[in-house]
Amino acid sequence: MNNEIEEAPLSxxxxxxxxxxxxxxxxxxxxxxxxRGLKREYDMGGEIVRALRGVDxxxxxxxxxxxxxxxxxxxxxxxxxxxxxxxxxxxxxxxxGTLVSDMSDDQLAHVRNKEIGFVFQTFNLLxxxxxxxxxxxxxxxxxxxxxxxxxxxKEALERVELGERMDHRPNELSGGQxxxxxxxxxxxxxxxxxxxxxxxxxxxxxxxxxxxxxxxGLSDHGQTVIMVTHExxxxxxxxxxxxxxxxxxxxxxxxxxxxxxxxxxxxxxxG
Amino acid sequence: MRFYEAVRLALSMIRVQKLKxxxxxxxxxxxxxxxxxxxxxxxxxxxxxxxxxxxxxIPINTFNLRQTPNVTLGGVDRATWQEWQRRPxxxxxxxxxxxxxxxxxxxxxxxxxxxxMVESRYVPKPKQVDASNVTAPWFDIxxxxxxxxxxxxxxxxxxxxxxxVIGTDVASYFFPSVDPxxxxxxxxxxxxxxxxxxxxxxxxxxxxxxxxxxxxxxxPLKRLTNRHGVIDGIMIQSSDETTMLANEDAxxxxxxxxxxxxxxxxxxxxxxxxxxxxxxxxxxxxxxxVAGIALPAIGLVVGAIVIMNIMLVAVAERTAEIGVRxxxxxxxxxxxxxxxxxxxxxxxxxxxIGVVCGIGISAIIASVSPLPxxxxxxxxxxxxxxxxxxxIAAGVYPASRAALLDPITALRAE
Ligand SMILES: Nc1ncnc2c1ncn2[C@@H]1O[C@H](COP(=O)(O)OP(=O)(O)OP(=O)(O)O)[C@@H](O)[C@H]1O
Ligand SMILES: [Mg+2]
Numbered sequence: 001m002n003n004e005i006e007e008a009p010l011s012x013x014x015x016x017x018x019x020x021x022x023x024x025x026x027x028x029x030x031x032x033x034x035x036r037g038l039k040r041e042y043d044m045g046g047e048i049v050r051a052l053r054g055v056d057x058x059x060x061x062x063x064x065x066x067x068x069x070x071x072x073x074x075x076x077x078x079x080x081x082x083x084x085x086x087x088x089x090x091x092x093x094x095x096x097g098t099l100v101s102d103m104s105d106d107q108l109a110h111v112r113n114k115e116i117g118f119v120f121q122t123f124n125l126l127x128x129x130x131x132x133x134x135x136x137x138x139x140x141x142x143x144x145x146x147x148x149x150x151x152x153x154k155e156a157l158e159r160v161e162l163g164e165r166m167d168h169r170p171n172e173l174s175g176g177q178x179x180x181x182x183x184x185x186x187x188x189x190x191x192x193x194x195x196x197x198x199x200x201x202x203x204x205x206x207x208x209x210x211x212x213x214x215x216x217g218l219s220d221h222g223q224t225v226i227m228v229t230h231e232x233x234x235x236x237x238x239x240x241x242x243x244x245x246x247x248x249x250x251x252x253x254x255x256x257x258x259x260x261x262x263x264x265x266x267x268x269x270x271g
Numbered sequence: 272m273r274f275y276e277a278v279r280l281a282l283s284m285i286r287v288q289k290l291k292x293x294x295x296x297x298x299x300x301x302x303x304x305x306x307x308x309x310x311x312x313x314x315x316x317x318x319x320x321x322x323x324x325x326x327x328x329i330p331i332n333t334f335n336l337r338q339t340p341n342v343t344l345g346g347v348d349r350a351t352w353q354e355w356q357r358r359p360x361x362x363x364x365x366x367x368x369x370x371x372x373x374x375x376x377x378x379x380x381x382x383x384x385x386x387x388m389v390e391s392r393y394v395p396k397p398k399q400v401d402a403s404n405v406t407a408p409w410f411d412i413x414x415x416x417x418x419x420x421x422x423x424x425x426x427x428x429x430x431x432x433x434x435x436v437i438g439t440d441v442a443s444y445f446f447p448s449v450d451p452x453x454x455x456x457x458x459x460x461x462x463x464x465x466x467x468x469x470x471x472x473x474x475x476x477x478x479x480x481x482x483x484x485x486x487x488x489x490x491p492l493k494r495l496t497n498r499h500g501v502i503d504g505i506m507i508q509s510s511d512e513t514t515m516l517a518n519e520d521a522x523x524x525x526x527x528x529x530x531x532x533x534x535x536x537x538x539x540x541x542x543x544x545x546x547x548x549x550x551x552x553x554x555x556x557x558x559x560x561v562a563g564i565a566l567p568a569i570g571l572v573v574g575a576i577v578i579m580n581i582m583l584v585a586v587a588e589r590t591a592e593i594g595v596r597x598x599x600x601x602x603x604x605x606x607x608x609x610x611x612x613x614x615x616x617x618x619x620x621x622x623x624i625g626v627v628c629g630i631g632i633s634a635i636i637a638s639v640s641p642l643p644x645x646x647x648x649x650x651x652x653x654x655x656x657x658x659x660x661x662x663i664a665a666g667v668y669p670a671s672r673a674a675l676l677d678p679i680t681a682l683r684a685e
Contacts, residue, residue, distance in 0.1 A: 085597075085679050086678075086679055106603065109603075109605075110600065124595045126595060137596065140276065141601050141602075141605060189600075
């Protein structure tokens with residue numbers, strides 16, 4: 001990636017406020033994600049659960065953001081919206097300058113394929129397919145021919161240092177290796193943003209550190225990363241931390257500021 | 272996702288679950304197997320009836336003017352039989368007017384026939400033999416050649432020469448150790464000279480067609496086969512099908528005129544064709560075809576239900592997979608296609624195995640029973656298409672359920 005992006009500074013609170021407060025206006029190309037007043041409610045048999053109650057978020061290209069917050073605060077719901085797996089009940093969501101909040105299902109599928117790379121807590125690899133076949137999947141749906149597919153999938157696996165394990169099935173791989181296959185799969189179609197919902201939730205701390213090193217490396221090379229985590233140690237790898245509480249953004253600050261508060265007030269700042 | 276990739280994916284799914292797939296396919300397999308086997312029997316019998324049986328009894332483009340049909344394969348009811356018996360016989364006087372009405376290039380032979388006692392000095396016991404006296408064109412019409420000697424000429428017929436052409440069975444029975452040509456054979460006590468041995472006519476349903484003798488129409492035999500100027504019939508062979516129809520019309524109108532039949536009266540003679548004689552076969556064929564459709568249909572319906580259930584289970588089991596695929600960019604149509612192709616591939620595979628089994632059964636039937644079988648290419652094509660069709664039909668509901676799954680709900684399934 002080029003140096004200009006690499007050296008791009010974090011977005012400031014003022015810039016973010018500016019870009020999220022103007023409803024209906026397309027954000028500039030420097031913004032990977034702009035969400036304005038996102039709402040999402042679930043109907044649980046008559047009882048309405050308001051999972052998101054008006055979320056404003058703006059993420060610049062090449063930012064590395066951690067989303068924290070107590071259980072049930074709406075982190076996964078937000079990630080699903082950002083990842084175009086779900087659509088908001090109210091609000092607008094711009095991805096790379098395109099309004100996706102009212103796209104059709106098939107258009108969303110296309111966006112997921114081209115712009116989004118997902119990494120899940122439970123890896124979600126296809127159990128009967130090899131690592132290579134798993135990584136090829138997004139390219140299958142992108143209509144890439146089999147030879148190019150193989151080549152690109154191999155390359156992606158090599159980037160996560162799994163070149164040797166390509167023909168192994170998920171049950172022949174360790175948790176960390178599985179997650180790296182999932183990362184390779186998320187990256188193979190060169191998405192604009194990498195989304196990870198508790199990517200280290202099922203991993204021990206050493207393996208978690210490995211995965212975090214992979215993420216940092218990607219971020220250093222210009223990849224936009226948004227990651228949900230419960231663990232402050234993991235969040236420490238990001239450059240910016242957003243805390244959700246009861247379906248709204250409570251704080252959105254530089255990692256350093258977040259850590260100062262964390263040291264001062266303890267873990268109550270996230271839980 | 273491209274089609275062949277979908278098929279490959281489907282095949283790999285089938286491969287991992289061989290046993291389950293096999294049982295899933297059983298219905299379609301058995302259905303198709305029956306289809307192939309029944310059709311092969313129907314076709315085989317059809318070929319046999321048309322080419323072998325009827326070809327031997329009534330040659331192509333040929334009809335017989337007779338009092339009653341010579342061949343009644345299907346059997347007749349009492350009333351018809353009685354009506355037949357009341358009909359006047361065909362007479363020698365009818366011959367000339369009938370022959371005069373035929374189109375040029377048409378062959379015709381007068382035929383009289385009976386079963387007569389035959390004896391030779393080489394065998395102590397006489398034996399009943401199918402004996403005919405016919406006019407010379409008979410050999411041409413029947414395309415009957417000789418393996419030894421010759422057939423008789425029109426001249427010999429005109430002169431009433433006591434010469435006879437015999438079938439191979441007759442030759443071997445009455446002349447076990449000598450060459451029959453030139454030897455004497457007594458037909459109904461009348462001495463005849465053997466001049467030819469006809470080439471073997473084969474057999475139908477295991478009955479030999481070589482137990483016959485044939486002599487000139489005007490030879491002395493005539494007194495024994497039919498008296499009082501009566502004949503059994505005239506065999507008329509036209510050059511082609513259209514001419515045959517014209518000849519039939521001509522002969523019918525000559526006969527009706529001669530017998531002074533009123534327009535509302537039915538023919539009191541028969542113009543017997545092989546098609547007519549095969550009518551009964553067409554009836555049987557109808558029943559067989561119904562069975563041939565009903566049995567496979569049951570199999571296919573059962574097969575479709577099983578496949579649909581298996582596919583529903585597959586969709587339920589692989590909900591998480593569907594979620595992952597959707598998260599990675601699969602559209603509804605991709606998921607729909609994946610499961611449709613899977614169930615179509617499954618079912619086509621079943622029908623392919625069914626085709627192989629059906630051909631096997633057909634071969635077994637042909638070798639252990641007298642039933643001739645003939646596997647029809649169209650039945651294979653239909654089977655394979657039916658297989659794919661059943662698979663698609665059975666897969667529509669499960670596949671659309673998969674396609675309509677909400678990605679998040681699907682992802683959360685374990
Ligand atoms: N499909 C759903 N149906 C009904 N309610 C839902 C659904 N998904 C989430 N919720 C509710 O919405 C709220 C937010 O859920 P969400 O999964 O976003 O929380 P989270 O912050 O990811 O929590 P955790 O840290 O436990 O993963 C919760 O109250 C949850 O019960
Ligand atoms: Mg969550």
